[in-house]
Amino acid sequence: MGRWGSYFAAPISTIYAANDQNKIMTRTTANELIVDGGRVVGVKATMYDGTEVTANAKKGVILATGGYAANIGKVLDANVYWSTEYLSTATKTTNRSSLQGDGITMAEAVGAGTTGLGFTQLMPISWVDNGNLAFGGGNYACWINPTTGHRFVDEGSERDVLSLAEFRNGMEVNGTKGVFLEFYNKEQLMPAPMQLAEGDYEGRYYRRTIAELPELFAELGVTADPEVVVQTIRAYDAAVMGQGEYPDVGKAIASRTIGNVQKDENGKYLPDTYDLDNALLTIRLMAPSTHHTMGGISVDTDRHVLTADGDIIPGLYAAGEVTGGIHGGNRLGGNAIVEIFVSGRTAAQAVTADNE
Numbered sequence: 016m017g018r019w020g021s022y023f024a025a026p027i028s029t030i031y032a033a034n035d036q037n038k039i040m041t042r043t044t045a046n047e048l049i050v051d052g053g054r055v056v057g058v059k060a061t062m063y064d065g066t067e068v069t070a071n072a073k074k075g076v077i078l079a080t081g082g083y084a085a086n087i088g089k090v091l092d093a094n095v096y097w098s099t100e101y102l103s104t105a106t107k108t109t110n111r112s113s114l115q116g117d118g119i120t121m122a123e124a125v126g127a128g129t130t131g132l133g134f135t136q137l138m139p140i141s142w143v144d145n146g147n148l149a150f151g152g153g154n155y156a157c158w159i160n161p162t163t164g165h166r167f168v169d170e171g172s173e174r175d176v177l178s179l180a181e182f183r184n185g186m187e188v189n190g191t192k193g194v195f196l197e198f199y200n201k202e203q204l205m206p207a208p209m210q211l212a213e214g215d216y217e218g219r220y221y222r223r224t225i226a227e228l229p230e231l232f233a234e235l236g237v238t239a240d241p242e243v244v245v246q247t248i249r250a251y252d253a254a255v256m257g258q259g260e261y262p263d264v265g266k267a268i269a270s271r272t273i274g275n276v277q278k279d280e281n282g283k284y285l286p287d288t289y290d291l292d293n294a295l296l297t298i299r300l301m302a303p304s305t306h307h308t309m310g311g312i313s314v315d316t317d318r319h320v321l322t323a324d325g326d327i328i329p330g331l332y333a334a335g336e337v338t339g340g341i342h343g344g345n346r347l348g349g350n351a352i353v354e355i356f357v358s359g360r361t362a363a364q365a366v367t368a369d370n371e
């Protein structure tokens with residue numbers, strides 16, 4: 016297995032070790048739950064070549080079809096959190112296209128209730144061209160309003176704070192709203208997912224000195240005065256070096272300056288060596304896109320699926336992002352992975368307990 020494939024190794028070996036009759040059917044879409052005498056007893060599905068298949072499940076069905084962040088229609092229908100001035104059919108997603116909320120639709124068809132569907136988490140660091148997660152955000156960069164040239168948010172804020180600030184301060188590019196400019200020093204060490212290839216990536220990132228900003232801004236339709244942007248970066252760097260207040264939106268805990276600067280043997284900045292003119296900068300364009308849907312199927316703590324009245328639907332369980340209510344209105348980063356493992360195990364234990 017490759018780098019990402021290792022994620023799947025443990026679940027796959029667990030499934031086969033549990034029962035050698037178990038089968039994983041890839042490229043097969045579940046369409047409908049089968050109900051017999053009020054109990055869910057299986058799933059109807061269609062294989063990649065159109066072949067209809069039925070999976071019978073005497074002990075129960077666990078829905079684990081993920082969220083619906085790739086279904087912008089469903090997101091917008093239920094949305095109670097984001098202004099429709101910002102969230103629209105043009106909003107892109109970090110999710111793969113199969114995350115349409117099929118499990119919720121199937122569960123609702125057999126009487127399941129839902130909760131929290133109005134809350135969708137946006138990812139504030141998404142590529143403008145395709146919505147994919149760009150990675151990063153935080154303490155290495157200055158985020159700049161492409162119209163005013165000013166820093167517009169504390170870069171270490173929560174995802175919803177960052178996304179809202181982007182919508183309020185960003186520009187529109189091909190229908191994508193909230194597009195902003197991130198500046199950092201090209202020599203900044205980045206973790207693996209953020210290591211960018213050399214040169215430019217049209218529409219995503221550019222490497223420029225400050226003298227080259229006017230030409231780049233003209234190319235990108237950025238109307239901010241490049242001189243103001245340079246002033247913002249100098250003020251930001253002065254604050255990082257302990258020589259002033261952070262501009263506009265208060266403190267960030269920056270790990271390094273955007274301009275070049277040397278440090279003494281104790282790691283203390285030597286402001287006299289500061290040089291922005293010759294620094295090569297990475298400039299990224301990013302925007303918010305839909306990332307995680309906090310709402311979903313109503314479940315109890317054992318992961319039985321519930322009707323809107325709170326009654327258990329016999330034979331039906333749900334785990335992971337297809338369920339609602341676990342993360343409230345704004346999931347903390349990292350908690351989804353924890354939740355899918357815990358909830359999957361809990362649901363499996365409930366199936367076993369219910370069939371003893």
Ligand SMILES: Cc1cc2nc3c(=O)[nH]c(=O)nc-3n(C[C@H](O)[C@H](O)[C@H](O)COP(=O)(O)OP(=O)(O)OC[C@H]3O[C@@H](n4cnc5c(N)ncnc54)[C@H](O)[C@@H]3O)c2cc1C
Nearest residue numbers: 044045080081109110113117148335336349350351352355
């Ligand atoms: C780019 C990205 C990065 C993330 N990083 C983190 C992170 O660092 N930490 C964290 O905690 N969370 C992270 N998340 C969120 C987390 O990955 C998800 O919440 C989690 O994977 C959901 O797991 P799941 O098993 O419920 O659903 P998924 O992992 O989404 O799996 C659902 C599966 O069901 C399939 N499916 C859907 N409909 C059907 C159907 N009708 N028939 C058959 N199959 C169907 C889908 O194709 C998919 O394979 C990230 C999400 C994204 C998109």
